[in-house]
Amino acid sequence: MMPRTSSRLSAEDLYKKRQLIKKSDILNIINDLDNQKYRAFVAMLFITGARISEITRPGKIKKYQLENVQDSKGKKWFVVRQVRVLKSGIKPKYTDRVAKYEYDHPFIIEILNHAHSIINDDKPLFTFNRQFGYRILQPYLITPHDIRATRARDYDLTYKFSVPKIQRTIGWADPTMVTRYINMNVESIIG
Secondary structure (H helix, E strand, O other): OOOOHHHOOOHHHHHHOOOOOOHHHHHHHHHHOOOHHHHHHHHHHHHHOOOHHHHHOOOOOEHHHEEEEEOOOOOEEEEEEEEEEOOOOOOOEEEEEEEOOOOOOHHHHHHHHHHHOOOOOOOEOOOOOHHHHHHHHHHHOOOHHHHHHHHHHHHHHOOOOOHHHHHHHHOOOOHHHHHHHHOOOOOOOOO
16 A cells, blocks of 8 residues: 555544545555555554553553563463553553464564664654554555554454443443444455
């Protein structure tokens, strides 16, 4: 998926046209970006399902929060520990964001390559603001919310997470948000 810059939309217009996109399209965007930090940013949005402000605001994700965990069945999981859930109207809380991906998966490789370039474990992985994050995605006519919605659908289709588990993992206060995305009529986001 190459940038479609000929028809640039405002951030507000992009937000109004929410969409689910394929994982392969997200990977194509990552591969198209020249900057390692930007590639890692897009990968982190998908892997965590986090709101853009949960990655780019105070309490940002730091290198020490990235872990490789092995469960009792021997499966390896990539975990981003204690991501701050920022939602207006609710008390801030922290949740682990789990990705069922091996460390050699392209999304994880992008995140780890960027993390390895940061010397201090306590330094945020991404130091730009949310408006700049939107600008990274704008040429592709998607928003961070599109990636978040795609991740929610991916948790349902790929991992068979229940609605309450998706709700807790992504940090939605209302389960109707989860059901809205997992019931969208989409050919396939697996691609």
